[in-house]
Amino acid sequence: MKLVSFEINTALGKVRRIGVPIDGDETGRIADLTGCYTAYLATGTDEPTPRQIANVRCPPDMIGWLKGAHKSREAAEQASTWIAEQLKDDDDPEGIDGERLVFPRDEVKLLAPVPRPGAFRDFSIYQTHMSKADVPFPKTEQWYVTPPYYKGNCDTITGAEDPVPFPYYTERxxxxxxLGIIIGKKGSNLTFEEAKDHIAGYTILIDPSCRDGYKREPFGPNKRKDFCTPMGPCLVTADGINERDIDCRIVVDGETWWEGNTGEPRSFWAEHLVAYVSDNETIFPGDIIGTGTIGMGCSMDIHKWPQIGQQMTFTMDGIGSMTLEIVKGADRVRHVDGMAGLLEYPGEDI
Structure with missing residues (x-):
């Protein structure tokens, strides 16, 4: 099953909802899942309070929907079946109060499936990643038994239609x-089998990195990564795709830059990463875990670098595509170039 988070313009301003792509993928019409479930309850059952029940069983935000677990999944399937039946006889079915239920693609802005996760962790598990870099990154013995990750900025998650800023402080x-792993259930200290059951689904995750900022940031990634993290275009439920075998490709302005597969040599599967994170920590519905770069799916390995004005399309078969435009980033204060601090550098002897 595919689900999206989307934004529409209304008389009261922008409204965010979750929906289902009713034409098969993210390029077609989007049905408002909560509205459809409300209408299903009102017309297909004897439920006396359909809107109230729908807001609980099939709420309009992705984290709320994930918290509903199997009950929300059941509601989503009932809503999807109901709207498909309605569309056989009516191109524009209405909700119980006359509201629109189906939106043409050009009236909808796709957001990240989870627009604001509670936590975002990004691993590095692919053996060939950074193997062709100017300075190859060697995999230590420890890398093969404990997967490394960093914690990203949950407030700079962007969607499939948002541009990617090119920061002034990088040339690369x-x-x-x-691949992004979306957590569906709260849990801690999970076995691998238990962890598998805590995965709600998968999405495309892009991790923009300023590759010439390592010396500036010895304590880990901050400015070189925190400016945006695109995700999308949808959440594909875990039973709808095999995360170990997804064909992937990057196309830039019509030119194929890279092709690969999620099954390329990697140190761990998705459930291993989830279990590792849960060791003496708690994971929550809507948390995002990234696998790290798939194979050599990055500029550091293929030696082709994005430029302002380019359109980069990232595709995963079975999930969808995101076309991201590279735009000039803000250039107002330039603090990252260096600031006049309160102390003077004492030299190498200190």
């Missing part, structure tokens, strides 16, 4: 192509 912007 790298959009790393990854």
């Amino acid at each position: 912007l790298d959009l790393e192509f990854e």
Whole structure:
């Protein structure tokens, strides 16, 4: 099953909802899932309070929907079946109060499936990643038994239609192509089998990195990664795709830059990463875990670098595509170039 988070313009301003792509993928019409479930309850059952029940069983935000677990999944399937039946006789079915239920693609802005996750962790598990870099990144013995990750900025998650800013403080912007794992259940100290049951689904995750900022940031990635993290175009439920075998490709302005597969040599599967994170920590519905760059799906390995004005399309078969435009980033204060601090550098002897 595919689900999207989307935004529409209304008389009261922008409204965010979750929906289902009723034409098969993210390029077609989007049905408002909560509205459809409300209408299903009102017309197909004897439920006396359909809107109230729908807001609980099939709420209009993705984290709320994930918290509903199997009950929300059941509601989504009933709503999807109901709207498909209605569309056989009516191109524009209405909700119980006359509201629109189906939106043409050009009236909808796709957001990240989880627009604001509670936590975002990004691993590095692919053996060939950084193997062709100017300075190859060697995999230590520890890398093969404990997967490394960093924690990203949950407030700079962007969607499939948002541009990617090219920061002034880099000359080497790298959009790393990854698989995003979306957590569906709260849990801690999970076995691998238990962890598998905590995965709600998958999405495309892009990890933009400023590759010339390592010396500036010895304590880990901050300015070189925190400016945006695109995700989308949808959430594909875990039973709808095999995360170990997804064909992937990057196309830039019509030219294929890279092709690969999520099954390329990797140290761990998705459930291993989830279990590892849960060790003495708690994961929650809507948390995002990135696999790290798939194979050599990044500029550091293929030696092709994005430029302002280019359109980069990232595709995963079975999930969809995101076309991201590279735009000039803000250039107002330039603090990252260096600031006049309160202390003077004492030299190498200190």
